[in-house]
Structure formats: structure tokens, C-alpha cells
Amino acid sequence: MGSLTQPPFTRIAIVGLGLIGGSFALAVKRRWPAIAIAAVDRAPVISTALDTRIIDEGGEDLRIVAGADLVMLAAPVLQNVAALHRLPEHISRTLVTDTGSTKRAIMDAAATLPAGLEFIGGHPLAGAAAGGVEAARPDLFDDRPWLLTPGPAASDAAQTALSEFVRELRAVPQLIDAEQHDRLLAYLSHLPQLAVSALMHVVGAHAGPDGLVLAGRGLRDTTRLASSPASPWRDIVDTNADNIAHAIDDLIAALQGLKDSATPESAGRLEQVFMSAARWKGVLEHS
Secondary structure: OOOOOOOOOOEEEEEOOOHHHHHHHHHHHHHOOOOEEEEEOOHHHHHHHHHOOOOOEEEOOHHHHOOOOEEEEOOOHHHHHHHHHHHHHOOOOEEEEEOOOOOHHHHHHHOOOOOOEEEEEEEEOOOOOOOOHHHOOOOOOOOOEEEEEEOOOOOHHHHHHHHHHHHHOOOEEEEOOHHHHHHHHHHHHHHHHHHHHHHHHHHHHHHHHHHHOOOOHHHHHHOHHHHOOOHHHHHHHHHOHHHHHHHHHHHHHHHHHHHOOOOHHHOOHHHHHHHHHHHHHHHHHOO
């Protein structure tokens, strides 16, 4: 637990109440039950969240953000961008952040906000195999990095307030600029998801149901992410296409090297890749 005795925000509005938005609400309530939380989403989602007391009020209209001193955009990336453009219609002064997996598109949109709406991009590096508000849990962000990308108009006070707030939720805030974020996440997050989905697609199509019965834990463990829904990934691919393309090209080159490793001119390539992979896996496990 952090050092703040009073919450820096009294009313929070969350736009998009899936796994991340719902877990954010629960984490806030765990630390400060008195903070009022409103949410914007589809009616069935809001009904579930109200019934389970994840939020205090909600609806389908963005007008619900009025009066919030923190607005959290927790929908897919391009939905967040669209909501950001509409925010000035409903609120004139507040701190706005998001949870999107890419940052350049939302930061470009934030540059057009009127004075009074301060924006700090955010990306909690946490997730789960299941999505939706039903899978939300208060400890999702515990000890996980929460990347923050302040816009040029964000004040030092706003940056401090949001960083301390994130720390109170038991996450670990870390500053990063939008370009670096998108380059790095293309390799740390976007490539792994796309590669695993492609891998399971190829294996399943060739092995079929009868063949998959023979699969061991190696395939099951490797393809844990293959059950992820495609819906949020369309926006991620669209808003980070250049960096993802470079990452995919690098993976294809590594696979081509393995494919050619039996030829005399590529002798030792398989051992090099395996040794490099084992070394980096060790670094990952101890990070």
C-alpha cells in the first residue's frame, strides 16, 4: 500500500467496462471504497456491474463522465480515440487517461483537446485468458508495470497525482514516450499474440481434432494466448502496423534461418537460435 491518506480523485468515470476497466474499478474500490465510480458501456454490461457492485452508476451515454475528476478510457484503442474527441462535449476540466495497448494514435488525438482537459496516456501491462467484466478482479494490476505517457499539456501535478494513484492500486508506474512504447510493445505483446494465434491456426488446421488429442503440454503451454478474442487486436494492428510489420519480419527471418539450418552454409543456425532463446528466457524469468 502506498503513502496517500486521501484519494487524489473523488469521482471516476470509466469508458469501457471490460476486464481492464472492471478490474480498475475493483482495484479502486479495494483501496478507497468511498470513491464514486461511474461507467459507460452497453446496457447488459452496466447491469452486471451494478448488480455486482463494481460501479456505483452507469449507462450507455458519454454524458455520465460529467463531474468526474478522472476519466479512464478503457475500451479498444480506436473506440478510446473516438471517445476522446467527444469528451469536450460533456466535460470541460478533468484529467483523462487510457489503458490502450498502443499510444501514438491516442496521443495524437489528445493533442487536439482544449485547455482544461489534461491527458496522460496509460497502459497497465496486465491481462487474463478470459475477458469481460465478469472476469474482472481487484488484484489484476498488483506488482505489474503501468506505463504512463504524459501529453505535452499535462502538468507536473497531474503526472504526480496519476503516478501516485497507480501506485496506490499496487501497480508500478513507469514513464515512457509514445514512440518507444509502440516499438517495444510490438515485440513484447503484439508479436507474441499474433504468432501464437498463427501457430495454433496452422497446427489445428493440419492436425485436426484427432491429431490434437495427441498434443502434449508443450503445445498447450505455448498456445495459452490462442483463445484471445480478435476484437481488441484489430485496433492494435491498425494503430501499430509499422512496428508490428518489423517484428513479424524479424520472426519470419528467424524461422527461415531454422528452415535453412540443415544446409551447409547455415550449419549451426539451429543451435544459435536455441542458445539465444534460452539465454533471453533466463533474463525474462529473473526480471
